[in-house]
Amino acid sequence: EPEVTQTPSHQVTQMGQEVILRCVPISNHLYFYWYRQILGQKVEFLVSFYNNEISEKSEIFDDQFSVERPDGSNFTLKIRSTKLEDSAMYFCASTLSRQETQYFGPGTRLLVL
Amino acid sequence: DQQVKQNSPSLSVQEGRISILNCDYTNSMFDYFLWYKKYPAEGPTFLISISSIKDKNEDGRFTVFLNKSAKHLSLHIVPSQPGDSAVYFCAASAGAGNMLTFGGGTRLMVKP
Numbered sequence: 001e002p003e004v005t006q007t008p009s010h011q012v013t014q015m016g017q018e019v020i021l022r023c024v025p026i027s028n029h030l031y032f033y034w035y036r037q038i039l040g041q042k043v044e045f046l047v048s049f050y051n052n053e054i055s056e057k058s059e060i061f062d063d064q065f066s067v068e069r070p071d072g073s074n075f076t077l078k079i080r081s082t083k084l085e086d087s088a089m090y091f092c093a094s095t096l097s098r099q100e101t102q103y104f105g106p107g108t109r110l111l112v113l
Numbered sequence: 114d115q116q117v118k119q120n121s122p123s124l125s126v127q128e129g130r131i132s133i134l135n136c137d138y139t140n141s142m143f144d145y146f147l148w149y150k151k152y153p154a155e156g157p158t159f160l161i162s163i164s165s166i167k168d169k170n171e172d173g174r175f176t177v178f179l180n181k182s183a184k185h186l187s188l189h190i191v192p193s194q195p196g197d198s199a200v201y202f203c204a205a206s207a208g209a210g211n212m213l214t215f216g217g218g219t220r221l222m223v224k225p
Contacts, residue, residue: 004156033212043157043202045212056212091156101147102213104156 002026004105006092012111013082021077021108023092032075033093033102034067036060043091049075082112116140117205119216126223132190134219136203139184143205147213148177148188151200160201161188193223 005024013019025032034046047057049067064080075094079086089109093102118137126132134148144165149157163170163177163186170177176189190197200220204213 006156035213042217043204043213043215045214048212058212093156098208098211101159101162103159104149106154106156109154 004092004094004103006090006105006108008108009106010109010111012113015084015112016081019079019082019110021079021090021092021110023075023077023094023105024073025075025092025094026096026103027073029094029096029103031055031095031098031102032067032069033095034077035091035093035104036088037091037107038085038088046077079110082110084112086110087112116143117203117214117216119201119203119219121219122217123220123222126193126221128195128223128225129192132188132193132197132221132223134188134190134201134203134221136186136188136216137184138186138205140205140207140214141184142207143214145206145208145211146177146179146186147204147206148175149202149204150197151202151218157202190221193221195223195225197221198223 007022032049037043045058047061048055066078068076089107091107092105095102147162148160151157161172161175161177163179179186200218202218203216
């Protein structure tokens with residue numbers, strides 16, 4: 001069964017460093033999302049992406065965050081200058097159309113020291 | 114932000130019995146509701162969904178009920194199995210495919 005994949009599974013970085021989290025959505029999907037879950041808190045929406053544009057973003061998704069679909073398969077989340085509070089599990093999701101269910105990847109655990 | 118709330122952080126059920134997980138929401142714009150199951154160190158796995166035009170949707174052992182007037186949904190698992198032990202999240206969106214707003218999760222433990 002097709003699935004969303006994410007790399008790396010774990011990333012440790014120093015505060016102020018840039019990180020790029022990678023996702024390979026399900027191959028024929030067209031809508032892509034990033035969510036995060038800080039330890040002990042709810043899963044929170046960050047951003048949605050369609051047709052090479054951000055279609056929706058939350059207040060969490062400030063100028064230090066960016067997303068890109070650099071080729072036909074990858075979908076990336078970049079955090080330009082990481083902060084301690086960026087430590088979280090980051091989940092990528094994709095869906096074929098807006099009427100379909102979002103399918104999630106296994107997540108990347110980011111730890112900012 | 115408490116737009117979607119799961120008031121029970123945990124639930125323990127005997128194998129073979131019914132598990133009922135509850136979820137409340139406040140945003141009247143939500144019209145699409147989902148349940149996800151999550152194991153530690155994994156992403157949420159989709160279980161079942163329901164749109165606001167329905168009040169019940171069934172898929173095998175899983176049934177979701179939606180009470181729009183009460184802004185309440187529930188997930189019934191019958192019969193419960195030890196492999197169902199996980200954290201269950203309800204999520205809602207204003208339109209399928211839009212951003213999901215998640216509840217805090219309920220940890221279900223099914224005892225053999």
